[in-house]
Each structure stands twice: as structure tokens, then as C-alpha cells.
Amino acid sequence: MASAGAAVVNNHEIITGDFTRDIGFQIPGADLELAICARLNTHATLMNATKLAENTLGDTVYANMILLGAAFQQGLLPISEAAFLEAIFLNGAKVTQNQQAFAFGRWCIVDPDVATRFQMQKPVEQDIEVARLANLAAYGSGRLESYVQMRAEMGDAPLTAQVLQSYHKVLTYKDEYEVARLLCKTKEMVANRFEGDFKISYHLAPPLMSRIGPNGRPQKRQFGSWFDHASRCLARFKFLRETPLDIFGYTAERRMERQLITDFENLVARMQREYEPANHDVWYELMGLPQNILGFGPVKLANAQAMAKRWGELLQELDQGGPSAQFAALGA
Numbered sequence: 001m002a003s004a005g006a007a008v009v010n011n012h013e014i015i016t017g018d019f020t021r022d023i024g025f026q027i028p029g030a031d032l033e034l035a036i037c038a039r040l041n042t043h044a045t046l047m048n049a050t051k052l053a054e055n056t057l058g059d060t061v062y063a064n065m066i067l068l069g070a071a072f073q074q075g076l077l078p079i080s081e082a083a084f085l086e087a088i089f090l091n092g093a094k095v096t097q098n099q100q101a102f103a104f105g106r107w108c109i110v111d112p113d114v115a116t117r118f119q120m121q122k123p124v125e126q127d128i129e130v131a132r133l134a135n136l137a138a139y140g141s142g143r144l145e146s147y148v149q150m151r152a153e154m155g156d157a158p159l160t161a162q163v164l165q166s167y168h169k170v171l172t173y174k175d176e177y178e179v180a181r182l183l184c185k186t187k188e189m190v191a192n193r194f195e196g197d198f199k200i201s202y203h204l205a206p207p208l209m210s211r212i213g214p215n216g217r218p219q220k221r222q223f224g225s226w227f228d229h230a231s232r233c234l235a236r237f238k239f240l241r242e243t244p245l246d247i248f249g250y251t252a253e254r255r256m257e258r259q260l261i262t263d264f265e266n267l268v269a270r271m272q273r274e275y276e277p278a279n280h281d282v283w284y285e286l287m288g289l290p291q292n293i294l295g296f297g298p299v300k301l302a303n304a305q306a307m308a309k310r311w312g313e314l315l316q317e318l319d320q321g322g323p324s325a326q327f328a329a330l331g332a
Contacts, residue, residue: 200228
């Protein structure tokens with residue numbers, strides 16, 4: 001929210017689709033904040049309105065209303081409080097919550113400590129380990145058991161946090177069954193957050209059904225609400241994952257993902273045998289490499305090839321040979 005020479009800015013960072021094509025992509029949040037403050041000096045108010053909305057009202061949708069309240073309190077909006085509250089009432093959507101968000105935004109300006117306290121993450125809701133375990137249980141296919149076993153084997157060993165983060169990623173690769181489950185979950189979240197009739201369309205490039213475009217990548221197609229039924233059906237068949245009846249499991253992408261699980265487990269076992277503080281940095285990077293495999297289809301395979309190349313370089317740096325045959329082929 002901005003006026004002549006003043007602004008109230010939501011500094012919450014939201015990742016864009018660029019991260020799936022460029023694993024080194026980072027939002028220049030600090031630089032943007034510096035530029036805004038340099039331009040407006042003391043007339044710039046930055047707050048994480050998204051986190052404030054989530055922590056106070058349970059939904060990030062109220063972030064803009066919090067910003068409006070903050071801007072109003074600073075005299076940046078040429079409208080009376082009565083007129084603003086009446087407009088919220090006449091709109092008829094979540095009247096009480098929107099009025100509370102507006103009032104909370106005003107209070108953040110009156111007492112900045114309030115904003116500071118509520119912008120802090122909630123320990124229970126932000127417990128990464130709890131979120132991982134829940135995700136592994138929903139993923140199925142014995143993933144939770146594998147993860148718990150790895151966590152027990154690692155104990156308090158060096159690089160445990162890095163290992164578990166990467167292992168969770170390689171275990172829960174986004175195959176067709178998992179994507180279908182996540183789409184169903186998204187539909188439920190939308191239904192819980194928004195009232196009235198709404199329609200959702202999906203832009204996807206399903207394997208075995210998509211043409212290759214001029215750029216060499218599968219072309220996305222739009223699917224209507226009927227795709228909800230297809231997603232629910234496909235999600236129920238996740239028990240076929242990694243069995244001979246898994247028709248999606250024969251693609252190069254799925255074979256690579258399955259092999260990565262085995263290779264990573266072997267690499268962790270080797271690290272437990274050979275780790276020394278002197279080569280900590282090398283092992284740290286090795287344990288984090290799977291986190292760079294982002295995207296789908298040719299994007300994911302390209303990232304896997306880059307990872308395989310670096311994997312081999314780091315292993316050579318340890319003077320212990322190269323990656324597995326699977327990853328050597330990918331990196332060629």
C-alpha cells in the first residue's frame with residue numbers, strides 16, 4: 001500500500017516458478033528492502049503481513065487487509081474509518097475477520113512490538129520434523145518406516161539434519177500418485193477457505209498423454225473440474241507404486257528417482273564409516289545434493305544430470321571413486 005512518498009510493504013517472500021528451472025534462484029529480498037528504504041527513508045513500513053495474517057487469523061488471505069489497516073493508521077488512505085468498515089460490511093465476505101484484520105493492522109503501527117511478536121513462527125505449527133512425518137505417512141509405500149529407521153541410525157552423528165532433509169526429499173518424489181494426492185488436498189484447502197461456487201482448472205502435462213512442444217518439453221493442457229475425480233481415483237492407487245503394475249514406474253524419470261533412494265542410502269552408510277572433521281564441507285555438500293533436483297520431466301532430469309556430475313566430482317575429491325553407474329550415465 002503506497003501513497004506519495006510513503007509505503008506499507010509486505011516483505012513476505014513467495015517463491016515463483018523460476019526455482020524449478022534455476023536451482024540457484026533466490027529472491028533478492030534484502031536488496032529490495034534496502035532499495036525501498038533508501039527511496040522512502042523513514043516513510044517505509046515493512047512487515048510480514050502474510051505471517052501476521054496466518055498467526056492471528058489463521059489464513060494468509062487477510063494479509064492485504066492488515067496492510068490496509070496499517071496504511072490507514074499512518075494516514076495514507078483518504079477515507080474515514082466508518083466508511084472503510086461499512087465497505088467491508090457491504091462486501092459481505094468474512095466481515096468479522098476482515099474487520100479484525102483491519103484493526104490489527106492499525107494496532108501494528110500503534111505498537112510495533114505487537115507485529116514483531118506475531119511475526120515469529122509458531123513452534124508447534126512450524127515443527128519441521130512433525131511435518132515431515134505427517135507427509136511421509138500420507139505418502140505411503142513404507143516411506144515413514146524407512147525415514148524413522150534412518151533417523152535412528154543417524155542419532156546425533158554429524159550432518160544428521162542435512163541427511164534427513166535430503167532423505168525426506170528423495171523418499172517423497174512427486175510421481176503421478178503423489179501429484180494426484182496433493183491436488184486433492186489443494187481442492188480441500190480451497191473449499192475450506194473460500195465460500196460460494198468456484199471452479200478450479202488444472203494446467204498439467206500428464207505423461208503418456210502430452211505432446212512435445214517446440215522447446216522440447218511436454219506441452220501443458222487445461223483440465224476442468226472433471227479432473228478432480230480422476231485425481232481422487234489415481235491417488236487411491238498409490239499402493240501400485242514401485243510394483244510391476246505401476247505403469248508410470250518404467251519411465252526414465254521414475255527409474256532415476258528410485259535409484260537415487262538406493263544411492264543416497266549407500267552414500268550415507270559410507271559417510272558413517274569414513275566421515276572426518278577434515279572433510280566435513282565435502283560431505284555436507286554431498287548430503288545436500290538431492291535437494292537440488294527440482295521440477296518435473298526434462299527439467300528434473302537436467303537437474304539430476306547436474307547433480308550427478310557434482311556428485312562424481314565430490315567423490316573424486318574424497319579419493320574414493322565416482323557415483324553409481326546410474327548417475328554416471330546421467331552425468332555423461
